[in-house]
Amino acid sequence: MKLPKYGKTIIKILLIIFIIMNGIGFFHAYKFTHFSNNKAEKTKSPEKLSSFEKAKIVLFGVNNPKPKNIKFPSQKYQTLKLKSNKEIECWLIKTANSKGTVLLFHGYGGEKSLMLEKSDEFIKLGFSTMLVDFMGSGNSEGNQTTIGYKEAKEVKTTFDYLKQNGEKNIYLFGTSMGAVAIMKCINDDKIKPSGIILECPFGSMYQTVCARFERANAPVFPMAGILLFWGGLQNGFWGFTHNPTKYATNITCPTLLLYGEKDKSVSREEINEIFKNLKCPKKLHVYKKTGHENYLIKNKTEWTANISNFLLNRKC
Numbered sequence: 001m002k003l004p005k006y007g008k009t010i011i012k013i014l015l016i017i018f019i020i021m022n023g024i025g026f027f028h029a030y031k032f033t034h035f036s037n038n039k040a041e042k043t044k045s046p047e048k049l050s051s052f053e054k055a056k057i058v059l060f061g062v063n064n065p066k067p068k069n070i071k072f073p074s075q076k077y078q079t080l081k082l083k084s085n086k087e088i089e090c091w092l093i094k095t096a097n098s099k100g101t102v103l104l105f106h107g108y109g110g111e112k113s114l115m116l117e118k119s120d121e122f123i124k125l126g127f128s129t130m131l132v133d134f135m136g137s138g139n140s141e142g143n144q145t146t147i148g149y150k151e152a153k154e155v156k157t158t159f160d161y162l163k164q165n166g167e168k169n170i171y172l173f174g175t176s177m178g179a180v181a182i183m184k185c186i187n188d189d190k191i192k193p194s195g196i197i198l199e200c201p202f203g204s205m206y207q208t209v210c211a212r213f214e215r216a217n218a219p220v221f222p223m224a225g226i227l228l229f230w231g232g233l234q235n236g237f238w239g240f241t242h243n244p245t246k247y248a249t250n251i252t253c254p255t256l257l258l259y260g261e262k263d264k265s266v267s268r269e270e271i272n273e274i275f276k277n278l279k280c281p282k283k284l285h286v287y288k289k290t291g292h293e294n295y296l297i298k299n300k301t302e303w304t305a306n307i308s309n310f311l312l313n314r315k316c
Contacts, residue, residue, distance in 0.1 A: 025226035026234075033231050035066035035136055035143040067111040067137045075123065084157035085150055086135035086142050093119065098128040099311075100169030100194065103158055105178030108147060111138035117296055118173070121304055125311055127171070132158050134181070146235050147205060148180030149242050155185035159193065171311065175199040176265075176292065180244050187247035195254040197310065200263055200292055203270030205242035211265050245270070248277035255282045256310045258303075260290030283310070 073093055080090040091112060102122045104115040112131035119129040133140040134151045145151075155172065162170050172193045174182040179201035185191060202208035209228050213220045232239035255278050259271045268286075275284045285306050287299045295303045 021223065021226060022230070025223060026230045029227045029231035030234055031064060032227065033145055033147070033235055035064050035145065037066055037143065064109065066143050067109055069111055069113040069133070069138045071113045071116060073116060073119070073131075080130075080161070082157050082161055084135075084154045086140060086144075086154070088135060088141070088154050088157070089133045089139040090158060091131045093123065093129045093131075095123055095126060095128045097126070099126040100171060101128040101130055101162055101167050102171045102173055102311075103155075103162070104129060104131045105151075105155065105172070105174040105181055106132075106134065106137070107174075107176030107178055108145065110175075110178075113138070114294075115175075117294070121296075121307060122173075122311075125308055127311070128167075130158060130162065134178075144235065145177075146237065147208070147242070148177045148184055148244075149205075149237050149239075150235070151177065151181035152184035152188060155181050156189045156191060159185070159191050169194050171195050171197065173197040173199075174201075175294075176201065180242075180247075183244045183247040183251065184242075186253070187250045193253055195256070195310065196251070197256045197258070197307065199258045199295065200260065200266045200271070201244045201257075201274060202266050203243075203245045203273055205239045207267070207270060208265065209239075211267070215264055245273050245277060248274045249279060251278050252280045254310070255280050256306065257282065257284045258287070258295060258306065259284065260287045260292065260295065262289060262291040265292040 073091055075093050078092045078094075080092055082088050082090060089112075102119075104112070104119055104122075106112060106114055112133045115131045119131055122129050132154065134145065134154055135141060136143050136145045159170060159172070170193045172182045173196070174180070176199065179198035182196055182198065183201060186193075186196070202211075206224065206228055210220050210224045213224050228239040257271065257275055257278070259266070259268070261268070271284070275282065285302075287295055287302065290298050
């Protein structure tokens with residue numbers, strides 16, 4: 001049976017829309033997972049953009065220059081180049097009579113120098129620290145990021161380095177993407193740290209992509225799924241299975257989970273689900289009037305007390 005003339009027209013229009021949507025998704029996915037080497041200013045957060053700027057992002061994607069180290073440790077430190085899935089750079093800061101070593105992992109669009117203020121707090125508590133540039137960031141190789149998926153191998157590489165050099169008391173600290181990479185590493189590689197501190201991990205890759213569209217007031221369906229499909233394809237993994245909520249079910253070491261109640265990138269429901277799934281001594285602490293940001297800005301005294309209780313008193 002032949003389609004009416006207008007039926008063929010509708011099919012053509014739908015096909016064109018489908019091609020355009022996938023073209024936009026493909027382009028956005030690449031820019032989301034690959035930092036540029038240009039010196040243009042990084043795109044501001046959606047809340048700070050005008051309607052015109054948001055429209056430009058929908059059409060042309062975000063500008064994401066490769067994050068660069070902006071400062072250096074005030075203490076004596078050693079620069080390490082470690083071979084992982086990519087060559088990654090780390091700073092090792094050793095403390096005299098150290099109680100152990102804390103590995104610090106930054107979030108999406110960050111780099112290791114952004115962890116220095118938190119490193120200083122761990123050092124005050126008597127710990128050595130090791131700050132890590134994930135692949136694509138700082139002085140590590142490449143310009144690619146996979147939002148914690150492939151970065152999990154870099155968590156294992158740095159953990160193994162410390163173990164092989166005689167460190168027995170290793171804690172892992174990660175914020176946002178860094179927290180997710182820690183969770184995936186424990187799930188996949190069964191490493192056994194003394195404990196982990198997780199700041200605002202997302203519940204699933206799909207949820208965090210949806211949150212980005214919502215913050216930009218852009219249509220979530222079907223664009224979030226399209227972007228995730230192409231992003232995974234471009235980077236060699238299936239993004240729909242990148243699921244920290246599920247990773248949590250295989251975490252058995254003591255865990256401190258931290259969250260800001262005003263976070264617009266990660267919902268309280270995601271955090272609650274992760275916390276429920278953790279199979280370990282655990283504690284959830286929520287900071288008032290705080291979003292998806294550096295918790296030391298508004299909560300330094302509270303944050304330091306939470307960390308101290310966890311590391312020194314083993315009170316989750």
